[in-house]
Amino acid sequence: MLEIDEYADAVLAVVETIPAGKVMSYGQIAAVVGADLGRGGPRQVARVVRDLGAGVPWWRVLRADGSFAPEVATRQGDRLRAEGIAVRGDRVPRTAFLTV
DNA sequence: AAAGTGACTAGAC
């Protein structure tokens, strides 16, 4: 079972804020959320997104270097391509990031 | 309680 705690809720809110055609890295989200809750960890953001993926545009969240997670790389690349992002192999260009 | 694991990151080579 899994309950939505404050941290997960904050991560959710940030992910929902990402506009179509743009992406954010786990670390970037961790920085925003961590600034409020004092927790911080890109790995914890990734864990939350993985567990709560349903109903969340998780495909707009990826690694700092623009690469996808191996488990979902194919699906993520396909979705991002549909958003108008120039997906190149298993990565996206830096221009796709919301904040640079 | 200690050690292992991971949808991570930044820096070094």
Next chain:
DNA sequence: CGTCTAGCCACTT
């Protein structure tokens, strides 16, 4: 460009 290393924090065994 690429690969490797050390640091990181919460969860699992």
